[in-house]
Amino acid sequence: MIDKRVSSAAEAVGDVFDGAVVMVGGFGEAGSPIELIHALIDQGATDLTVVSNNTGSGEVGLAALLKAGRVSKIICSFPRTANSTVFPDLYRSGKTELELVPQGTLAERIRAGGAGIPGFYTPAAVGTPLAEGKESREFDGQEFLLERGLKADFALIKGQVADTHGNVIYNKTARNFGPPMAMAAKVAIVQVNEVVEPGEIDPEIVVTPGIFVQRVVEVADPAFESELVAAGVSYP
Amino acid sequence: MTHNAPQTSIVGRTRQEMAKRLAQDIANGSYVNLGIGIPELVARFVPEGRTLIYHTENGLLGMGPSPEPGAGDPELINAGKRHVTANPGAAFFHHADSFAMIRGGHIDLCVLGAMQVSKDGDLANWSTGAPDAIPAVGGAMDLVAGVKSVFVITQHCTKHGDPKLVESCTYPLTGCGVIDRIYTDLAVIDVTAEGFRLVELSPGVDFEYVQERTGAELLPIAHT
Numbered sequence: 467m468i469d470k471r472v473s474s475a476a477e478a479v480g481d482v483f484d485g486a487v488v489m490v491g492g493f494g495e496a497g498s499p500i501e502l503i504h505a506l507i508d509q510g511a512t513d514l515t516v517v518s519n520n521t522g523s524g525e526v527g528l529a530a531l532l533k534a535g536r537v538s539k540i541i542c543s544f545p546r547t548a549n550s551t552v553f554p555d556l557y558r559s560g561k562t563e564l565e566l567v568p569q570g571t572l573a574e575r576i577r578a579g580g581a582g583i584p585g586f587y588t589p590a591a592v593g594t595p596l597a598e599g600k601e602s603r604e605f606d607g608q609e610f611l612l613e614r615g616l617k618a619d620f621a622l623i624k625g626q627v628a629d630t631h632g633n634v635i636y637n638k639t640a641r642n643f644g645p646p647m648a649m650a651a652k653v654a655i656v657q658v659n660e661v662v663e664p665g666e667i668d669p670e671i672v673v674t675p676g677i678f679v680q681r682v683v684e685v686a687d688p689a690f691e692s693e694l695v696a697a698g699v700s701y702p
Numbered sequence: 703m704t705h706n707a708p709q710t711s712i713v714g715r716t717r718q719e720m721a722k723r724l725a726q727d728i729a730n731g732s733y734v735n736l737g738i739g740i741p742e743l744v745a746r747f748v749p750e751g752r753t754l755i756y757h758t759e760n761g762l763l764g765m766g767p768s769p770e771p772g773a774g775d776p777e778l779i780n781a782g783k784r785h786v787t788a789n790p791g792a793a794f795f796h797h798a799d800s801f802a803m804i805r806g807g808h809i810d811l812c813v814l815g816a817m818q819v820s821k822d823g824d825l826a827n828w829s830t831g832a833p834d835a836i837p838a839v840g841g842a843m844d845l846v847a848g849v850k851s852v853f854v855i856t857q858h859c860t861k862h863g864d865p866k867l868v869e870s871c872t873y874p875l876t877g878c879g880v881i882d883r884i885y886t887d888l889a890v891i892d893v894t895a896e897g898f899r900l901v902e903l904s905p906g907v908d909f910e911y912v913q914e915r916t917g918a919e920l921l922p923i924a925h926t
Contacts, residue, residue, distance in 0.1 A: 493760040493797070494783035495776055519797075537795065546838040547783070554836045566837050570801030570844030577798035589847040593824075595876035596843065638707065638794055639761045640777035645796040673796075690776045 469630045470682050471661055475505035478655045478683045482511040482620055489576065489621040489647040490518040490528055494547065495691035497640035497679040499624040499657050500527045502683075504701055512536045517576065517616060519569065519643060521545040521553035524695030529553065530702070537562055542614070543569040549695055571613050573646060578615035580649025580678070584627070585614050621651030624688065625658040625674070629665075632679030634658065636668060641673065648678040655681045659688065713911070714858070714887035715902040722747035724745060724813065724855055724885045732810040733757055733803075735845060738782040740855045741813040755791075757809055759841045761800050764792025766861050781841065801841070802875035812849040814842065816856045816884075818871040821897040821918040823881040825854065826873035839876075846877035858886035865917035867891065867898060886910045 472478045479502060482488065492498030507530055516537050522529030529552040531537060540562055543552050556562040566637075567575065568590045578586050587610035591597050623644040624660040625634040635655055636644055640644075648654040656674075661684045715723065721743035728734060728744075730752040736742050745767070748754055756765040758780040766787035775787025788794075803809055807869060818826040825846055828839045846852050859865055867884065883901070884891045889912045890901040899921040903912065913920045 473730055494779060496760070496779050496783075497777065544838045544840040546836045558834060564837070568839050568840055568843040569797070569841035570805055570848075573797035573801050574805075588844075589842040590805065591877075592847065594843060594875045595829075596839065636794075638775065638778040638788070639758075642761050642793055642797050646798045692776060 469562055470676070470680060471630050472681050472683050474699070475501045475683055475685065476508065476656065478502060478657070478681050479509050479620070479622070482506055482509060485510055485513045486511060486519065487515045487617070489618040489643070489651055490494045491623040491643045491647050492528070493639065493642040495523070496521045496525050496638070497624045497642045497644060498522070498691055499622045500689045500691060500694070501685045502622040502655060502657050503527050503531055507531055507534050507536070507702060513538050513593065515539045515541065517541045517572075517618060517647075519527050519572065520541050520547050521550055521687070523547050523691055525552060525700035525702075526694040527691050528601035532556055532562065535561070539563040539565065539659065541565040541567060541572070543567055543572045568596065574626050575613055575616040576643065576650045577646040580616040580646060581615075583615050585612050588612065588613055595612040616650060618647070618651040619653065621647040621654040623647055623654060623656045624654045627654055627656040627660045627662060627667060628679070628682040629667050629676070630682070631664050632656070632666050632676030634674040634679060634682075634684055635667060635671060636673055645674045648674045653680045654678055655683065657683050657685045657688065659686055660684060712905050716887070716900045717743060718747075720745045720855055720885050720887060723890065724853060725749065727883075728752070728754060728811060731755075733763070733808065735759065735804070735809050735812040735849065737812070737814040737842070739815045741815060742782070744813055744855070755801075757803060758786070758847070759800050759804065761797060762786070762792060762793050763789060763795070763803075764789045766792070797818045801844050804841070804844050807848060807850055809849045811851045811853065812845045813853045813855055814845065816866060817873050818866050818868050819854055819881050819884055819893070820868055820870045821893070822870070823893040824871050825852075825881050826871040827876050829874045831874050842876045846880035851882050852880050853883050853885060853886045854881050858912070865915055868917035888915065891920070893922040894921070899924060
């Protein structure tokens with residue numbers, strides 16, 4: 467019998483090790499797996515390389531992980547958001563390294579990593595400062611940049627419903643980076659509002675097939691970053 | 703038209719009028735991505751009888767207007783991270799698919815803001831290059847590289863009165879040779895192989911007034 471359920475967010479992130487590469491889903495607060503991130507803060511792993519579109523807001527979720535000093539490098543497309551003060555301070559003081567990646571290139575690097583493709587050519591960023599040091603090649607008279615696939619040791623993802631086989635469906639624009647990150651991580655951990663038995667999700671609507679997911683954990687009533695920030699919460 | 707009008711006078715189009723003017727040029731049935739800021743205003747002015755499908759790169763086609771205050775869903779947002787709605791016929795998808803739509807040339811039009819546009823169609827709109835600034839690029843480089851037509855909507859000059867339409871950009875580039883047309887408070891201008899070419903002056907604005915505020919030669923309206 468396959469049962470990928472784990473009983474708590476703490477158990478789900480228990481084996482994240484120092485120096486791990488951790489992909490964190492979410493675009494702004496939509497799809498940000500707050501409970502898994504907070505469990506990771508409690509767990510204590512450090513010197514992490516985080517792959518995420520943003521850097522969180524206030525002092526909760528991803529911003530709290532950064533503030534706790536656990537992230538040595540972030541691979542990111544837009545590390546500047548309203549209410550985002552933690553990362554700018556870390557960046558200016560040189561405590562966290564930033565690899566800035568165009569958003570579509572970031573998504574495709576993650577997808578490629580999960581699809582067994584070590585590199586690909588993209589037209590994005592040709593002729594810009596983000597092309598510096600990158601191999602380029604001409605196809606059909608147009609210049610493209612070589613970009614590398616990205617893999618991770620762990621991915622922290624927020625879905626809506628999963629079954630115990632790890633099949634996942636998402637909620638609206640909270641889907642964002644979840645499916646490609648699940649593919650790219652050795653251990654994809656998905657928090658969902660509800661875990662159901664196999665057969666309860668119509669196979670026609672499965673978004674992330676269970677083969678890409680190693681652990682599911684039920685967080686029935688997940689917090690939202692904006693609500694925590696508005697309430698003045700600072701984690702831990 | 704006077705050239706020494708006091709700075710407080712309002713010359714040319716307002717932001718709403720700029721957005722309305724741009725909206726006239728979007729064909730019925732287009733798939734359109736609107737950037738953050740003035741570009742977002744364009745959706746309000748789509749002419750009667752035309753249906754456009756809005757793409758927001760975080761993962762929604764068929765984006766609708768903002769919800770009533772208090773009715774927003776934190777998991778239904780646009781690229782500016784604001785609450786939006788999904789129109790009938792909308793679709794959600796993940797980021798890699800969303801940027802396949804962009805990079806793969808499936809989106810017809812993208813409307814962006816600009817810090818600078820060069821006469822060769824280079825765009826700078828993501829960074830001033832200031833050493834203490836936190837660099838953040840988002841999807842702008844992917845959009846300009848992949849979308850079939852890219853329009854810029856912007857004030858003709860900066861707050862300090864410097865031209866935004868220039869010979870060559872001094873800020874870090876977003877893309878090279880990517881801009882097709884520019885809509886400003888003063889004029890509509892095409893980027894052509896010969897450089898900036900005037901398409902239309904805003905009401906009450908003359909050619910010399912626009913040329914004086916443009917950092918490169920402005921070619922007159924082409925009479926074809």
